[in-house]
Amino acid sequence: MAWTKYQLFLAGLMLVTGSINTLSAKWADNFVAPGCGGSKEHSFQHPFLQAVGMFLGEFSCLAAFYLLQCRLAGTPDPSADPQQPFNPLLFLPPALCDMTGTSIMYVALNMTSASSFQMLRGAVIIFTGLFSVAFLGRRLVLSQWLGILVTIAGLVVVGLADLLSKHDGQHKLSEVITGDLLIIMAQIIVSIQMVLEEKFVYKHNVHPLRAVGTEGLFGFVILSLLLVPMYYIPAGSFSGSPRGTLEDALDAFCQVGHQPLIALALLGNISSIAFFNFAGISVTKELSATTRMVLDSLRTIVIWAVSLALGWEAFHPLQILGFLILLTGTALYNGLHRPLLTRLGRGRPPMEEGEHERLLGGSRTPINDGS
Numbered sequence: 001m002a003w004t005k006y007q008l009f010l011a012g013l014m015l016v017t018g019s020i021n022t023l024s025a026k027w028a029d030n031f032v033a034p035g036c037g038g039s040k041e042h043s044f045q046h047p048f049l050q051a052v053g054m055f056l057g058e059f060s061c062l063a064a065f066y067l068l069q070c071r072l073a074g075t076p077d078p079s080a081d082p083q084q085p086f087n088p089l090l091f092l093p094p095a096l097c098d099m100t101g102t103s104i105m106y107v108a109l110n111m112t113s114a115s116s117f118q119m120l121r122g123a124v125i126i127f128t129g130l131f132s133v134a135f136l137g138r139r140l141v142l143s144q145w146l147g148i149l150v151t152i153a154g155l156v157v158v159g160l161a162d163l164l165s166k167h168d169g170q171h172k173l174s175e176v177i178t179g180d181l182l183i184i185m186a187q188i189i190v191s192i193q194m195v196l197e198e199k200f201v202y203k204h205n206v207h208p209l210r211a212v213g214t215e216g217l218f219g220f221v222i223l224s225l226l227l228v229p230m231y232y233i234p235a236g237s238f239s240g241s242p243r244g245t246l247e248d249a250l251d252a253f254c255q256v257g258h259q260p261l262i263a264l265a266l267l268g269n270i271s272s273i274a275f276f277n278f279a280g281i282s283v284t285k286e287l288s289a290t291t292r293m294v295l296d297s298l299r300t301i302v303i304w305a306v307s308l309a310l311g312w313e314a315f316h317p318l319q320i321l322g323f324l325i326l327l328t329g330t331a332l333y334n335g336l337h338r339p340l341l342t343r344l345g346r347g348r349p350p351m352e353e354g355e356h357e358r359l360l361g362g363s364r365t366p367i368n369d370g371s
Contacts, residue, residue, distance in 0.1 A: 007286050014279035014295050017272040019302040024268035025050055025106065026114040026312065033259035035242055035251040044262055045240020046252040047106030048223065048230060053266050054102060055219035057273035062213020064278065086204040088214055094201065095218035097193035103223070104186040110240065111179025112162065113313040115304035119158045120183040122326040125151050125333050127191035135195050147333030154325035155184070161318035208281040293334055297327055 003011070031044045109117050126148050132138040140148075162176050201211065230247035241248035256262045283292045300323060307313050331337060 003287070007283075010279050010282045010286060011291070011295055013275060014283050014292070015298055015302065017276040017279060018296065018299040019306070020268050020272040021054075021276055022109075022114055022118060022299075022303050023306055024265045024272060025109055026117075026307070028262055028265035028269070029110050030312065031255070031259050031262050031265070033255040033262065035248075036254035039242045039251070042242060043110075043240060044252070044255050044259075045110045046247060046249070047110060047240075048103055048227060048247040049249050049252045050106050050266065050269060051099070051103045052220060052223050052227065053270045054106075054273050055099070055216045055223060057270040058212050058216025058277065059220050060213070060216070060270075060274045061209045061277055062217060064274070065207060065209035065213055068209065086201075086206060090200050090204070091211065091214045092218055094193045094196045095215040096222070097189050097196065098215055099219040099223050101186040101189035101193065102219070104182050104189070107238065108179040108182035108186065111175040112183070113176075114307045115300065115313060115319065116158060116162055116176075116180060117183060118300045118303050119319070119323055119326055120155060120180055121187060122151055122330060123155055123184045124187040124190050124194075125330060127188050128194050129333065131191050131195045132198075136199060143332050143335065143337065147329045147331070149329075150332060151326060151329030154322050154327075154329055157318055157322035157325055161316045161322055164318065165314055165316045209278065212277045212281075293330065293336075297330065 028044050028050065032041045033044065034041050105117070105121075129140055129144060129148050133140060159180055162180055163173070165176075197211075206214075227247055227249045231245055231249065233246040234244055235246040236244065239245055239248075241251045243251070256266070280292055280296075283295065304319070304323075308315055
């Protein structure tokens, strides 16, 4: 079936905004500007402030939800599922996981390349599968276990590519290794978030925009408040500010004042996450969850190509192999091999029941799948 212009627009919007989200964060990290009090020029490394901006973008989805509700108030949709009453505090535990995982990933992005950052996020399949068996009582089929093993192999290859790549003065080998490990550690927390969402949130049939916005609200408020103690907590080598603290929001604002393009990068990060979540939700509804996963994989290629074109990283052929292995693992875990096998066996594509409803073939994606 041919896609409509609207479906093509949604697919393009998801691909572009998802790529902009990671690239704008990395672009901000590459800027060098003086800070407050006449301090010398230094890189813009403020991962927790960037995470606050991301949650602000997610929070805007809540405004979009209420605007949509007002627009549809006089024209009820009989096909829409009724919204069940729920306690907003249900979103607090997954929001705390999202806040922790996102902050760790922004710290890691300062240490490694944008393409490796995007590829290593595929580790979420491993921990989601294991946690769904342990805490949700789900039984994984053979192809999903095989997908997990293939994904592990892909992560090893991507890690080897980082070890063997040439490293500039900005990213030392020790920093790259630390960054890669932090990304994988963050996927453990993201997997916990996904399990919590499935166990306590999805059964209430909350509108996805409302879910994203509510988690964004919690993340924005809590992390904004945490910026105050972070201003005084020493962080040693993990700090990117002259004061050596965990986060120096004042230094960040001073750098933005000296280099306005940083503000443009931050704005791109904030706005892209909102549109990316909207587009991802709409693609799942209008097309399928499989299409959403494929587009998310294409995002890795776009980020990689742009990073190479801008000279942000050096090309290493092992990354191609690693990406293909990770893509294979993801496809196996989500059952993308089944339509191909059915087509080869029967000569026609299958129609999977509930294809438009599920978010992943063996598990769900996190409600707010960003960064």
